Amino acid sequence: MNSDIFLLVGGVGMFLMGMDVMTRALKDIAGSNLRGILARFTTTPLRGVLTGAAATALIQSSSATTVMTVGFVGAGLMSLPQALGIIYGANIGTTATGWLVSLLGFKLQLETVAMVTLLPASLINLLGRGGLARAGQVVAGLCLLLIGLELMQNAMAGATGLLRPEALPQGGLWGMLALAVAGLALTVLIQSSSATVALALVMLQGGSINLMQAAALVVGMNIGTTFTALLASVGGARVMRQAAVANLAFNVITSTIAFPLLLVLGPGLERLAAATGPLTALLMFHTGFNLAGTTLFLPMTGRFTALVARLVPARDEGGLALGLDRALLSDARAALTAARGASALLATRMFAALSAALQDQPDYRRLSALEPEMAKAIDELAQFLANLRLPADLPAEEEVYSALLHEADHLRRLLHRAGQKDRIQSLVEDRILRRPAVLMGGILARAASESGRYLESDRLARLETLIRHRTGRHRRGLLLGEHAGLYTLTEVFAHTDAMRWLQRVVHHTERIGYYDRTALRGLQQEAPPAA
Structure with a gap:
């Protein structure tokens, strides 16, 4: 059992390292194009949604997109309603990581290919220059991600005898709430919703948790991912704090709506799992409630902006708050x-x-x-x-x-x-x-x-x-x-x-x-x- 715990911790660490390497390389490749898109192609909240979703799917990090957006708002490069559109879209775009992990790590099972590819990718990264080196970083990061995923799967396979769905809180409002809080705490601790979603997929695949428990964990993880943007806004201008609070409020309200839907639609989700598989059903639920939240908030962006302005009122900033985060x-x-x-x-x-x-x-x-x-x-x-x-x-x-x-x-x-x-x-x-x-x-x-x-x-x-x-x-x-x-x-x-x-x-x-x-x-x- 001790070896399984070490294997699980090491797998999570390798997954995080792979995600960080891949995200940094993708951000470098996107470069000024991504910054230009975020700063210029968000003239309406709807365009902001599309931009935020595409940017997050591209760089595989909702936290990076959100932090960049909070900084741009503080610098006066975009208004709060424009930023809200990007925040909505980032929550949709972050679900792309789960689909990527499910496809490459569970369905195609490319772990062996990743082991073979890691060495040449690392050499390209070390010996190459410019775009070639960044491409090597992306591939090396993806290889580390897949290898870390396999380590997590092996660890959970060895722990199935000890960790069963019965040992965790079961259905019902309080049981689901306890699991959501656990998902929130885990995401804040690891600082990566992608890693925690991957862990939930591994546990679900290994039978350590059931579909409803995994869905509750994912709801909590959706809230935990806002912690990075809150930290980035500390000490910033008022509008930066407003953007970070808006991100938190959007995720909390969306997750609050997801809870009763999960309780009511649980049987339908189980039938979907029987037809498509539990992993696909979980990812469809994750993507679905983020789409539902965006659909709900988008028409009310103006009123939501006014509400956030009341929640984070103005304070004396000398009239010249530059917002240089x-x-x-x-x-x-x-x-x-x-x-x-x-x-x-x-x-x-x-x-x-x-x-x-x-x-x-x-x-x-x-x-x-x-x-x-x-x-x-x-x-x-x-x-x-x-x-x-x-x-x-x-x-x-x-x-x-x-x-x-x-x-x-x-x-x-x-x-x-x-x-x-x-x-x-x-x-x-x-x-x-x-x-x-x-x-x-x-x-x-x-x-x-x-x-x-x-x-x-x-x-x-x-x-x-x-x-x-x-x-x-x-x-x-x-x-x-x-x-x-x-x-x-x-x-x-x-x-x-x-x-x-x-x-x-x-x-x-x-x-x-x-x-x-x-x-x-x-x-x-x-x-x-x-x-």
């Missing part, structure tokens, strides 16, 4: 995409405040509200970028990273200029400099209102030339006026400083727009093909 640092392109979204928010706030001040009747209230939250937010962005480690040989990512660092620096310098309100007052009072100052205010207003940063580079360049020309003439006129007694020396210095201030504001604004466009071009490039 540290979990995104493991994925360079996703982290860079989030950082660009954060810099867009900061630039929009600063441009709006400056545009309100650069008017014939200046309004300084927004400028006064920028500090100290804006400085802290820029520090947060800079620290996030400092913690990011880029993979080697990715020039597009390096260009984006450099552009965002420069952009953060110009944001900091522009914030310093924004605090010099006396310069603005001097500009507005100067009849020669008032027009270019108000013109700059209009450009900043458009940049703040149209998709974050619509900056007219040509107009900025012409404005900078105009200001430089006027500044040169105006400085000479001021100095002559001071000699003639028309201006005091203090007035000359004040207006000269105001001219220099406007020149620097135009320069920093133009640089922010330039580096933003550079970052955007780099992010829009597909990942280079693997060598």
Whole structure:
């Protein structure tokens, strides 16, 4: 019996290792395509469902999809209703692993093939480069998964004399609830719903549990898989916590609905098992109640979003919660995409405040509200970028990273200029400099209102030339006026400083727009093909 326990533990460990290796390789292969799909092709909750299901089936990990989605919501790259669609779909997509395990591990019985294939796949992984190495990782991970599955099957075959369905809670609400709690706890402990579903399939195949007990375990496992996303949202922005709570609520409500259905439809499930086999029946139940939950929630996404907003109410976040989740640092392109979204928010706030001040009747209230939250937010962005480690040989990512660092620096310098309100007052009072100052205010207003940063580079360049020309003439006129007694020396210095201030504001604004466009071009490039 002791050897069976060791065999079972080792089998679960090998299954987890195989799943992790395969998932990481599939994520690398999907790369920017997956991130682009998640961020761009979720314009409606229904499209989010399809996207989430396909992405999860592709990378074989609902936790990875959900955590990535929570991070994108925190970064402002998608709204909560869009994220809910992906969350619904991820719960459907995660059932693909069970079907894969059932087909390859139980029906085709490819364990011997996996043993033979593991060595060449590992060699390809070790000796290959780029896409070839990743393909070797996928095959090696699948081999480990199948070998671990066989170890679990052998262990359960030796334990059938001791572990029987009669030794576990039987039918009825409380018995099913106890099994669901056991499935939940096991999934939280192992941190892989795929491994726990595979274990339930092995136990069902070996006769250690019956179909109804296996179904109750799977219901609990469906709730346990939300734990990873909850952890990822800790310390994040409010919308990140909302996404994680929505994921938990969706799974809890779906599982709660599945319980009475399981009790009522139990005889029908048994008849289905007699016709198709217990494994297929269990997987159809698992897929079915996730489809039913999605069908129920999808039309009510708007109301569900409002409910989640009440469950996770707003708290004071200084108005500048960037949502730069540290979990995104493991994925360079996703982290860079989030950082660009954060810099867009900061630039929009600063441009709006400056545009309100650069008017014939200046309004300084927004400028006064920028500090100290804006400085802290820029520090947060800079620290996030400092913690990011880029993979080697990715020039597009390096260009984006450099552009965002420069952009953060110009944001900091522009914030310093924004605090010099006396310069603005001097500009507005100067009849020669008032027009270019108000013109700059209009450009900043458009940049703040149209998709974050619509900056007219040509107009900025012409404005900078105009200001430089006027500044040169105006400085000479001021100095002559001071000699003639028309201006005091203090007035000359004040207006000269105001001219220099406007020149620097135009320069920093133009640089922010330039580096933003550079970052955007780099992010829009597909990942280079693997060598």
